[in-house]
Amino acid sequence: MPKLNVNGKMLDYAADDGTPLLWVLREQLGLTGTKYGCGIAQCGACTVHIDGVAVRSCVMPASIMTEKQMITTIEGVSADGSHPVQRAWQALDVPQCGFCQSGMIMAATSLLKEKPNPTDKDIDEAMTNICRCGTYNRVRTAIHTAAKEMAAAKSGAAPKKVAELGKSVLNIEHVAGGQA
Amino acid sequence: MSSATTTSRRTFLKGSAATTAGLVIGFHVPFLSKQAIAQGLATSIAPEVNAWVVVQPDDKIVIRVARSEMGQGTLTGLAQMVSEELECDWAKVTTEYPTPGQNLARQRVWGNFGTGGSQGIRGSQDYVRKGGAAARMVLIQAAADEWKVPVAECAVSKGVITHGPSKRTTTYGKVANAAAKLAPPKDVPLKDPKDWKVIGKRLARLDTVDKTTGKQIYGMDLKLPGMLNAAVKDSPVFGGKVKSVDDAGVLKRPGVVKVLRVGDSAVAVVADTWWRAKTALDALKIEWDEGPNAKVSSASFGETLKAGLDAKDAVVGNSVGDAPAAIASAARKIEAVYSYPHQNHACMEVMNATVKWTPEKCEVWVPTQNGEAAHAAATDAAGLPAAQCEVYKIHLGGGFGRRGATDYVRQAVNIAKQMPGTPIKMIWSREEDMAQGRFHPVTQCKLVAGLDDKGEITGLHMRISGQSILAGVAPQNIRDGKDPVVFQGLNPPGPEASIGYTFPTLLVDHAMRNPTTPVGFWRGVNLNQNTIYLESFIDEIAAATKQEPLALRRKLMKNHPKHLAVLNAVAEKIGYDKPAPAGVFRGLAQTMGFGSYVAACAEISISKEGALKIHRIVAATDCGNAVNPQQIEAQVEGSFVYGLSAALYQECTVKDGRIEQTNFADYPTLKLAEMPKVETVIVASGGFWGGVGEPTIAVAAPAVLNAIFAATGKRIRDLPLSKHSLKA
Secondary structure, X not given: OOEEEEOOEEEEOXXXXXXXXXXXXXXXXOOOOOOOOOOOOOOOOOEEEEOOEEEEHHHOEHHHOOOOOEEEOHHHOOOOOOOHHHHHHHHOOOOOOOOOHHHHHHHHHXXXXXXXXXXXXXXXXXXXXXXXXXXXXHHHHHHHHHHHHHHHHHOOOOOOOHHHHHHHHHOOEOOOOOOO | OOOHHHHHXXXXXXXXXXXXOOOOOEEEOOOOOHHHHHOOOOOOOOOEEEOOEEEOOOOOEEEEOOOOXXXXXXXXXXXXXXXXXXXXXXXXXXXXXXXXXXXXXXXXXXXXXXXXXXXXXXOOHHHHHHHXXXXXXXXXXXXXXXXXXXXXXXXXXXXXXXXXXXXXXXXXXXXHHHHHOOOOOOOOOOOOHHHOOOXXXXXXXXXXXXXXXOOOOEHHHOOOOOOEEEEEEEOOEOOOEEEEEEOHHHHOOOOEEEEEEEOOOEEEEEEOOHHHHHXXXXXXXXXXXXHHHXXXXXXXXXXXXXXXXXXXXXXXXXXXXXXXXXXXXXXXXEEEEEEEOEOOXXXXXXXXXXXXXXXXXXXXXXXXXXXXXXXXXXXXXXXXXXXXXXXXXXXXXXXXXXXXXXXXXXXXXXXXXXXXXXXXXXXXXXXXXXXXXXXXXXXXXXXXXXXXXXXXXXXXXXXXXXXXXXXHHOHHHOEOOEOHHHHOOOEOOOOOOEOOOOOOOEEXXXXXXXXXXXXXXXXXXXXXXXXXXXXXXXXXXXXXXXXXXXXXXXXXXXXXXXXXXXXXXXXXXXXXXXXXXXXXXXXXXXEEEOOEEEXXXXXEEEOOOOOEEEEEEXXXXXXXXXXXXHHHHHHHHHHHHHHHHHHHHOOEOEEOOEEOOOOOOOOOOOOHHHOOEEXXXXXXXXXXXXXXXXXXXXXXXXXXXXXXXXXXXXXXXXXXXXXXXXXX
8 A cells, every 4th residue: 555754754655657646645645634626736735845845736746756755734733723823824814715724824834934034025936826805914923924934933942922922913802812 | 523423514624634645634513512412422521502602611711603604714703703792712712604504404504605795793792792792691690609709799801700799700611511501691781882892903814833834624625425426517608508518438448437417507527636637527528509699798788888888777866956958058067987897706626525315314514605595505406304404614715705606515415416425526627617607797887977168067967877686685675676785885875875975966877787697796896886876976076177186086075074084084194185106196086885995095106008007005994983903904914915906907708608717817816916015094083884805806906097197197997907918
């Protein structure tokens, strides 16, 4: 049985040749955080990391993946939603419908790995995912916010609370913990 | 967890991050009907205080929300409304959807489930606040009864009830059971707006965290035990039928279970996985009977609409004096013809629905903007009594009006009915979603202004020719040939979609011309093109009479203080009295619709090569009462993405009876790199409730088009902009 290395686990799967990685993740491995949006690598809703690099899984056959290639999906970004990018997203209430946001977060985490302090131009070039609700400006702000948090963490600072980030960046009041 | 009892009642889905083969959905039941409680089915579940509020023993508050969350923040906004009157602790608030079946069984206790027309807040603010207030009243009553003290001596703050004289305290959670047994109060006064503590706050949304971890479950993500997947293809030509299907090769493919007809116009493949169903469907040989619309095209629609511009059969939407006479005798005339194309909503999540049909019961899990309409459609398609059908609303991956339609619900029920007992998840491909849209109506508009010898307007005639949404989706609402929705933003003075200008004479009329393309409510609806027509033409008049566009607007808007206030707010914020930076040009637009007043100013530049750059947009909204300003900002920003995507790139063209665009490659959207800075000014003038999800879309395009004219002298009268060269 073929195997995929997903979120640090070796997982067996069964799929016909040519089945895109997206549909193996969603239908064989139950990882539905990765979304189908277009099937032709246009929208980015299916973005995952392969060895840390953002790729669009809807056009990548699962069968070309080796067991050594490390796949990370939104479910593997952190165990509890505490990755600095996720916290920035939560702090600034970036998602609207949320459907594209897994892909957005995967693209953003990949960008920040490559460029820890991205310029607006870097963000323009890396973030080509489509959002129909129109969250782009908050996505941009959240990437800058996460970059600052990650830089601070590197120099030993404790991570800021989501509520603190939300208040300081967009004056958003986090009273409830959300529904999770 | 899952059990026969819970799945047959309220199947409320909670995302479960399964990491190995097979997604597990945990069913839990935070809410059961009074009937269910009476039957002893929910011993561990708190009873509802009233239809809107459940208080659990641990003081957790569950607020019921009837409208659908599709990103617009209504879940949080409506919870704020209930919470304001309930005086509960916001940190303990969660929300849940009642089901359409329960609404029907309980005489529509939750009112309208329809989520469109920016109605979430403004259409239910009164009764949801009363729901919160009535719950507070019985909760306090219950505490007073227990203490045997007068209610007037008790007060509540954040869900803690205090008896003033004795300083005793209790909590909502402790008295909820007793409160649930009390008769609801008859007289339910609401707070004075000056006392609001939750309404008006920049609160974080209640539904964000799961959207950052992949845990949020959308319709597409559902998995039920024993479920199969369906891919479907409907006739690409509207009104066409299936002539024949050759399924011989396809049935041999691995995982394929069945190839079936869906009505007389569609074919579905059912397989173990959707990918197998979809690829099998692609391989299926289908012959179509293309029917009477096989030869229609955008060009033929255009000719039909053009003829309507001068036709006699027009109905009047707004009339002041005798505009045609004033124009006929005018010293000078200005005339222009505009048009607006078909567009697809293109929700990020394609249409889908999951259905389990048995001869006894039909259950539907669906992302829908209208749970009740979905329930009615499911009931009809299921061939079962309404009481034996239930719809469970699932979080929407975008709606924008598309998910107010029920075509895809009906289709999924039809498929599941052919496979009794097997849950079927039907998902459209993006290509199917593009082909089977419920499209933005196409219209054209001829505007003629009469001017006197000083260049003052003596009359304006706006003749709209084109498609009526109501004629397509609710023909029973057409009265005397009139679709009132056609005139959005052009109505006489009043609380809804009124025109912001006073002209000495005015005639706005509509010649209904309905192309065969299925039409739908597309975020912003008819306010979109009507605002482009009028706001562009006001600029044309300004240019022709050598008046400054803001000055001309102010002159014409004297009798429309709310319209004018948002325009002035925009002018002030952008610094209109000072010139724009070198090479940057400004354009203005204002309108009123969905109960709110909006205006925008765009700052743009055009490169030598003709490339448009939108640098900055200032937008103002007067929605009366601003429930959650940070979410209003999010809606305003998002409206520019939706409106500018449409203006810059989006057109669905018809050739040989079918839509030509197939995916985001030929139906592009605005990307992050093109997104201007948006500064939102909220002018909450109070005293009314306006919508925020839609109105701003209408000012996005005309503000930019007017700025393009300022920059280039080119007047764009048909969209999308990508059809035009802006090169000098």
